[in-house]
Amino acid sequence: MSSSTDVSVIIPIFNGERYADKAIESVLAQTLPASQIIVVDDGSWDETPAVLERYRGKIKIVRVKNRGVSNARNIGISLARGRYVAFLDHDDVWFKNKLEKQIAALQKYPEIGFISSNYFVRYERFNNRLVRHYSTLLNFSRLNFNRPLKEHAFKLLMEENFIGTPSMVMMKKEVIDQVGLFNLKYQVGEDLDYFLRASLVTNFIMLSEPLSYKRTHGTNVTNDIIRSYAGYREVLSHAIMRHQPTIDATDLSRVCALALAKNNYQLGNVYFEQGQRKKAFLHYMQALNYSSSWPSVKIFIMTFFKKLARFLTLDRFTAKLKERMPLT
Template sequence: MPKVSVIIPAYNAMAYLPETLTSVLQQTFTNFEILIINDGSTDNIVQWSNQLLDQRVQLISQNKQGVSVARNTGITYATGEYIAFLDADDLWKSTKLEKQVNYLEAHPEIGFLHTGMVLIDQYGKSSGRVMISNAEGNVLKQLLEQNTVVTSSVIVRASCLKTVGEFDRKLRYSQDWHMWVRIAARYPFAVIKEPLVCYRQHPNNATRNWQMLEQGFEMIETIFQSVPKELTYLKNRSYGYANIYLAWKALQSGDRQQAIYFRNQAITHYPQLRYSTRCLRLNVAITVMQWLGFEGFNNVLSLIYALRRRITSIIPQ
């Protein structure tokens, strides 16, 4: 039996899926199965999968039902002791599974393990921005404020998923956040503070669409319906962080006025954010766009990314 089941939901994902699959097949840890869940794609995923020679890869096709159902389908078919999630446009560093499996084997009390990530663009080029979450231990309060766990970094014990149940198929957005909160209510988390995942940002990425993400506010209400009353004070913080996030997404789409609106909403919900580092950085970005326009703002970002890549290249790993 495979030690790890890797679940990859895919909907018209052939622009990136072959590279994503290659990043799994090149893992230094090899005792795994890969379950690609074809969620009603209209591309050539079936023909492509028929040409794959690695017996560890299985394509499971279903009518389009959304990412939650696709992940649930993968969990149903999974036979591994551990289940790892991977989005069809992200990449893994070659040692990701080895380091995660070794950690879980050495720490049987840990139910959920994730890693840091580096942001890449649609062509696979690094932005130089590395994000390391500090969500470890009892993280329920922390996750109620904001989700700092990227799905493609997660590996979880299959026994934990049997306890908490499947992804909520009724939710349209942030289904992963909802699941992480449910797991955090029962199990301790751990994090490997290395960027073992490459998170791809591209024009079709749902997390770049602030109009779509704004509808995810319903998720905050859903999450807080099931938490102890003594934790409901965290709801305003959650709305605050969510609005800061949306402000950045609005800026990335060139809508400075909408970014200002979201920033003000964030401060209204959680006034302490006004003098936080993330709000100060946002204010600087809004000012840059006001002075230089959208094109100038993007040029400044490109310069920052180039400097980050330069710094990363000269720092010993």
Template sequence: MSTDSGSLPGVSAVIPAYNYAHFLSAAIDSILQQDYPNVHIIVVDDGSKDNTAEVVAKYGDKVEYVYQDNAGLPASRNTGIRAAKTPFVAFLDADDLWLPNLVSQCIGVFADNDDSLGIVAGKFVRVDPEGKPYGKVTRDDDFYGFYRPEDIILKQRFGASAVMVRREVFDEVGFFDVSLTSSEDRDMWIRIGAKYKGYLTEDVLGYVRNHPNSMSKHSDRMKQNMRAVIRKARASDVIPKYNYPFWLRVIAFNMFQCAWMYFDERRYVRASVELTKSLLTWPFIVGCADLDEPPLFRIRALRRFLWAIVAGPRRPKNA
């Protein structure tokens, strides 16, 4: 981009890092390769025991390094927000990657709207531990544009690693909830959506890395925190508490999601129980198009879960 960086609004890119030194260089490099010049990188080291500090030191004054005692991912993001001195803050987890146009795309959307727009997010593609894309956009292909708080309450539509927020928004809605050990980003997007407009781009702007140590691999913890976020949203009255059809639908779909997490851990009985509870909670068609799911997706999933129980644990092909 040929425009002088001084004439462009600054963006702080916050990378919370905990024992991910082996991924961190790729994350930092993906920010340095942005086609938008006015980006300040802040790495928040959350008490790492690996060589995270050494990795950051190699970049010199290109990266600001902030160390804190281990306090968790939400606290690390909050530390980064407090350190940010720019009008916009964007987030990238240490094991993920930005595409080169993420910042320019998000800034462009902000430039086309007034201050009522508080957050812009991009779609992402999952990649393997080596960074090779699996090929499928992981959030709803047809869901983009301005979204409502109920869209995020019903289903997580985007992750934290392709999101930009006006810095002043956090002064009004507060920081990430440190009592949550996952799903704290979804909680934040709901809170922002209750006071500001939100926009999801049609384009893929980031890569999210799948690997064994990923936080999303812990289903019991994910379930507990997802339910806590739903309870917080209902208590906030952003959608009236007496809108029982909506909230039953939210819980039913969350149970469906939890069922798949248990299935992926080969806890087939637990998965079947959770899915049965989903059907009993809201036996009607939950809605396919706006959830990016195929027709009768819960019935089809239950059939697969029950078959897994009957067939027993999967065995390696060469066993």
């Protein structure tokens, strides 16, 4: 393989004994071989080390104390020597032509330093049902696939994380050097933060072809959902503050404000379903405070009054039910 197609693959892993071999095998099976495979074991206490040992000589194994996925990726970045760097989470797998397809696109558009692709999401909790990631996007029609994005990637990411997972991302190493490392302070949304920062360095290409399977082990526990939305709000807020001059210069202020408003509507909906209606309506009001544009006002009207109607109807139903219940 020529130096112009050298690829370093970074696989962060923590307690990945069930899936690590499948991820590694999917990299080794690529039609365009990776020049370097770096697996960073983030302090696993299961049988992950034993699984990795089977591949010694084919991969570079780095074991560190547990500090989270961002630190593991950063260690991988510091060791990467390829012209291109690709990320893969340990429980995902690539199709065999993933690297070949992405490098071909980057070579076709040499001014671009970031590429991602469609993928199948595998929902383990629902009998391994497969869904194409792009089919779930609200802004699907605005993503002109297989060539550089026409709209600003920062704007599109503020509206929706259309990339979804680092497992589909490949970047030029020179772009990574400009973007920097993953932010260690984020426990949620660290990938979105990185994508946003990258979007201010280079334009993106999004390939329409699915090139990976992604497993989802997600939970429906309310506290985890709240934590997730709150984490993304922190990422969005800090991105806006950090890049305010660029946002002002490119007239993205309205988009950023609406992104924060939508996040509060989502948080409010979760609190409402949890029965914390005071918190829910507080977040609805905060959303309107972030953005009073017509899209935000329309969401407010639809959300607020729909929830208010449910609240009043539920109260009346509960009161009638209590009247009919015999006294004990």
